[in-house]
Amino acid sequence: MSVSLGLPALPPPVLAPRRKSRKIRVGKVEVGGDAPVSVQSMTTTPTTNINATLQQIAELTATGCDIVRVACPSADDAEALPIIAKKSQIPVIADIHFQPKYVFAAIDAGCAAVRVNPGNIRKFDDQVKEIARAAKDAGVSIRIGVNAGSLDPRLLAKYGKATPEALVESAVWEASLFEEHDFHDFKISVKHNDPVVMVKAYEMLAERGDWPLHLGVTEAGPAFQGTIKSAVAFGALLSKGIGDTIRVSLSAPPAEEVKVGLQILQSLNLRPRKLEIVSCPSCGRAQVDVYSLADAVTEGLQGMTVPLRVAVMGCVVNGPGEAREADLGVASGNGKGQIFVRGEVIKTVPEAEIVATLIEEAERLAAEMDVPDEGAAPVVTVG
Numbered sequence: 562m563s564v565s566l567g568l569p570a571l572p573p574p575v576l577a578p579r580r581k582s583r584k585i586r587v588g589k590v591e592v593g594g595d596a597p598v599s600v601q602s603m604t605t606t607p608t609t610n611i612n613a614t615l616q617q618i619a620e621l622t623a624t625g626c627d628i629v630r631v632a633c634p635s636a637d638d639a640e641a642l643p644i645i646a647k648k649s650q651i652p653v654i655a656d657i658h659f660q661p662k663y664v665f666a667a668i669d670a671g672c673a674a675v676r677v678n679p680g681n682i683r684k685f686d687d688q689v690k691e692i693a694r695a696a697k698d699a700g701v702s703i704r705i706g707v708n709a710g711s712l713d714p715r716l717l718a719k720y721g722k723a724t725p726e727a728l729v730e731s732a733v734w735e736a737s738l739f740e741e742h743d744f745h746d747f748k749i750s751v752k753h754n755d756p757v758v759m760v761k762a763y764e765m766l767a768e769r770g771d772w773p774l775h776l777g778v779t780e781a782g783p784a785f786q787g788t789i790k791s792a793v794a795f796g797a798l799l800s801k802g803i804g805d806t807i808r809v810s811l812s813a814p815p816a817e818e819v820k821v822g823l824q825i826l827q828s829l830n831l832r833p834r835k836l837e838i839v840s841c842p843s844c845g846r847a848q849v850d851v852y853s854l855a856d857a858v859t860e861g862l863q864g865m866t867v868p869l870r871v872a873v874m875g876c877v878v879n880g881p882g883e884a885r886e887a888d889l890g891v892a893s894g895n896g897k898g899q900i901f902v903r904g905e906v907i908k909t910v911p912e913a914e915i916v917a918t919l920i921e922e923a924e925r926l927a928a929e930m931d932v933p934d935e936g937a938a939p940v941v942t943v944g
């Protein structure tokens with residue numbers, strides 16, 4: 562058992578203070594201001610299939626998703642919203658394109674928020690007053706979701722393509738309509754599939770108002786490409802304090818989006834780090850199959866939620882150094898593994914016993930660890 566001295570641990574450093582955005586609510590989740598950056602995803606099941614949708618939401622919730630969005634392209638989907646909104650453990654956002662009437666249906670259904678796309682709902686501008694009043698009365702927030710693929714044709718004609726300026730102009734215009742009707746509980750996204758355009762658009766938008774920003778690289782691609790595009794774009798923005806909620810868009814199961822989103826936030830210390838495997842890339846000096854070893858250790862420690870750093874190193878060049886810096890580590894060589902715990906060699910085991918020993922020691926350390934408060938505010942490193 563570890564002994565707490567009653568001293569609060571310092572929160573880990575972050576790269577920049579958060580941009581000062583206004584705080585809104587998406588159901589029970591706060592977005593903007595000092596609220597932790599939240600992770601969103603979107604269901605892929607037909608919304609009309611209530612059981613399958615709720616099953617997928619449960620899986621997303623278990624993975625760590627904070628907010629979920631469901632598509633609402635038809636009256637049948639709108640009819641499914643009340644049960645989904647009621648039974649979901651996390652706030653549900655209805656995603657509305659083309660048909661303003663479904664915005665009202667989603668508000669009546671008890672959804673926590675509604676996403677509207679100004680480019681797809683020309684009629685929308687005329688209905689902002691009614692939407693703002695209905696949303697305000699119900700305590701529902703809105704996302705103004707501008708998307709490069711569905712930019713308002715007027716702006717496409719003006720700019721020739723979906724430039725950062727065009728995306729921002731669309732968003733600011735729609736925001737001004739809501740603000741004219743004294744509605745302020747909205748966040749904005751300006752998504753593009755090109756991280757460079759997307760980053761520029763968000764940087765420009767961040768200068769124009771204090772709206773909370775929902776980050777997304779739209780149609781980012783299959784898992785590998787989409788993960789990299791999203792990590793690069795979100796990293797560029799979050800490292801400057803821009804971004805209040807994120808959605809990684811992958812052509813992959815939505816739970817994968819959540820895992821990637823959480824990992825991005827953890828890498829930037831915007832979420833407490835959990836299990837971290839530090840493994841070397843291997844090279845001609847390796848005296849063990851590092852890939853298999855790292856995979857086996859990762860597999861064996863899956864589900865561990867404590868902030869444990871485990872080093873898996875292939876030889877004695879960098880191995881002992883990295884293993885010493887980690888909570889737990891192995892430096893392999895000559896058919897053996899030196900096992901380190903908190904900087905000290907505790908034993909040397911035959912290669913065949915490395916994985917089992919690391920897992921056993923990790924479980925022992927995890928049982929001893931105090932898990933930091935998830936809500937602890939991060940510290941800003943200066944210089």
Ligand code: SF4
Nearest residue numbers: 841843844847875876
């Ligand atoms: S730790 Fe050893 S095996 Fe791994 S990359 Fe470095 S030198 Fe190569």
